[in-house]
Amino acid sequence: MTPTFRMTYPTAMVLQALAAGHRYGFEIADAVALRPGSVYQVLRRLEDGGYATGEWEDAERAHDEGRPPRRYYRLCRSRAEPLLERARTRFPGLDAVPGQASAGRDGPALDEGSA
């Protein structure tokens, strides 16, 4: 039996942010007003628990911008859905997390600086 995932406030916020489409650690931190370090703690737990996966952004795009690729995170919907439910039940104000105004599901993150 899978051990119960501890549902803390930062965990709930990060889950909601991921569900809203935010992908990069610092972006999530901005959206939920948490310290980046705390956000990454949660992301690691979610990743180790199989609730989220980390992927590298498109290498070409990064190369074009003259920088190494970043890692972004996505929820594994099927596994994460019950967790998200728990989070929303526990912390009803979660829906207030602003979504990521991005176009496609598989697309890379939006340009930085956009709202």
Add this chain to the structure above:
Amino acid sequence: MSSRTPPLLRLLALLAPGSRRAAWIREWSGELAHARHVGAGLSTVYLAALEDATGLRARTLRHGSVLMDVRYALRSLLRRPGFTAVVVLTLGLGLGASVALFSAVRGIALRPLPYDDPDGVVMVTTAFRGHFEATAFPASEPEYLELEEENPAFEELAAYYLGESNLAGTGEPRRATVVQATANVLDVLGVEVALGRGFAEDEDRPSAERAAILTHGLWLEGWGADPGAVGETVRIDGRAHTVVGVLPPDFEFPGGEPDVLATLRIDRADPGGRSSHWLEMLARLRDGVDIEAARAETRALLARWEEEFPDRHGLSPEGHPALITGVREAMTGEMEQPLTVLAGAVFLVLLVACLNVANLLLVRGEDRRREFGVRTALGAGRGALVRQLLVESGFLAVAGGAVGLGLAVAALRVLPTLARGTLPPNTVLTVDGAVLAAAAVLVLAVAVVFGLLPSWAVDSDVAGTLREGGRKSTAGRSRLTFRRALVVVEVAAAVALIAGAGVLARSFGQLLSVDPGLRVEGVALVDLELNPASYPTTRDVASFHAELKRRAEDRPEIVSVGAIRTAPLGTGGGWESVAVPGETPLQEGDGRNWTVQYQVVDPGIFEALGIPVVSGRAPDAGDAEGSMPVVVVNRSAARALWGEKDPVGRELQLGGFPGNTNPLMSVVGVVEDVHQTSLDREPPPQIYVPRAQAGANYGGLGTRFATVVVRTRADAAEALTVVRSLIRDMDPALPVASARTMGEQVGRSVGDRRFLVVLMGLFSGAAALLGAVGLYGLMAYVVRRRRHEFGIRYALGAARGRVVGGVVGEAALLLVMGSLVGVALAWLGGDLLDGLIYGVTPRDPAALLAAPLLLTAVGLLAAWLPARRASAVDPARVLREE
């Protein structure tokens, strides 16, 4: 495009777990580059990276290796309770002995002394060349004064006399140990009083008021720590002393354990006799002068005196030198050799314990080869397995250390009681911070060494291990040889220790068989000092003793009563120079011994002590004040002073210097020698002067204090009760001290030897037991290993007895090899025991023979038990398992 990892990030990456490090660097390089790209602050990124790395590391620890190792180790050890218990107890024994010894060495030899700059404080004694006592002779008043005035090496020189006196003014009159000292004694030691003041500069002149300084203990006992004690009057032997101060609680006196310090009056204008040696001395060395320099300067000074005053009886470099000893060595020097011997014993016990544990762990390592093989096959690295073993040995070492610490604390609590009279005064034996730190270091060393040892069992040939079922291998045979070697070393160490203990035990036996020269059973002793206030003259004192004798001998159970200044085998004893008229008085270099123990006695003493009179007669009631002065000498004195000539009828004078006013005494009898100081020292020359006449010698030296000796037909302890009640009837205010039987007196005189023998016996017993356990373990392993072979041999018709005999024979071979090495070790180390033994040599053949025989017997018994199992092997079963 640059892909170099920033140095700070590389540093932070070290915090991340190794397995995730590469990905981690990649991820955070990306974030850093992005932040730089958008102009965001890098510090935020670095802080987040730091938090992420440490978080990942913490998660690894929580779920990962070390905790798992700890849980696994605990389970593993608890699954084998017998093994764990034996290892922990064995380690506990070795570690406990080591901790106790370290504590003892610290408490006895290394503790800080409560003096200002103790290295600058020395004891100064004299000696007489050719005198059998060799050292630690007191000085006379003129000798002290001359040294004090002229020795350039001494900043201050104090003189003192330590003795028992009657003390009144603190409630019940009681006996107290009093140090009479010159006024500068506390300056020499560098000690400040805790209350009041020290002695003033001229307070030791004859004209000054007598002053006393209380020790803390006496102040608590007699005054309940009342500061008002300062200024009060106490009477020491009837003489009034004003209390001027109280010493601090940690005060120690180098020469003994006084209750009170009192001023010692020396008349500098008219000091006592040159040859009346009674003052001990303490000096503080001048700044910049060390002991060697002080010794050289003193020698030079005495040489100058010898040249300037050839006829003066005084200190001289050869015949009557002044000896300087550091105060620490003087206080603890006697313990140095016994401590060294005990340290050697403890080392051997620890060695045997550690070898035992090593053997046990190697066996366990062997047994777990299959387990390690499986784990290696499943991906565990050698490092992980070694870490596991270190954790296990850490547990064992800590548990063993805890047991050892408990044993040490218990032993240290009991030791001072057992060693009463042997340990220097004020010795505190405790497990303090330094001892705990040393114990921790020892435990750590044990944990690491024993943790690494079984890793030998972790084979690199995994497949081979699994195939063989972990049973046998070439490497396994070499491990067995190593284990046999460990057992041989164990046996050697145990044999060496048992041999040493045997020598000490035989020596003790020899000592106890020495005829002290007196009667021991049915003799009781009490100490009395008749103070001048109630007994002003020597005649009064002599009358008291005569009356006590009369009353006591009226009792049917009492055979005889007498009194003597210093009873045999006690402490103290006054040495005096003597002159034989017509012969050369005391001069160094003429080879003859002119110093004797001066005894003051009452009639009946020789009968009471059971000392035979060999010629002439003993003193009797007719030897009163005013009649012809007589003296009795012992055989040693007769030989020393007159050679083979019969001394009866010859004359003798106390004091060997010109202008001596002591009376000429006629020798009326010769008595047999007694062991006056201790059983292992030659009987000294002694002269016995009747108390009634002794008042004329040096104004009554030695006439007040006496040990009353009572010989009884009944129990000596009961006689003590009788004598005490008689004394109480005669003078209720007279304190009676140190009531004991002669048996107890003899026992106390050998107490330190007995103590050492008991300790060595315990250690050698422990080593023998551990050695036997080690041998048992090895043979049990051998039998298990060869079960298969035994089964086949039985199946082929071999006699069980021969097989068992072979196993026992293997054990016997190891015992013989170990014994040979052990005897060689004992032979080589024999000199360590020199000075501690009596009547045997350090390489006593009986002890050297008995030790290996004893251990062989114990070892064969230990080997027999597993050997029997060899005879129980069922060949059918073994062949089925094939």
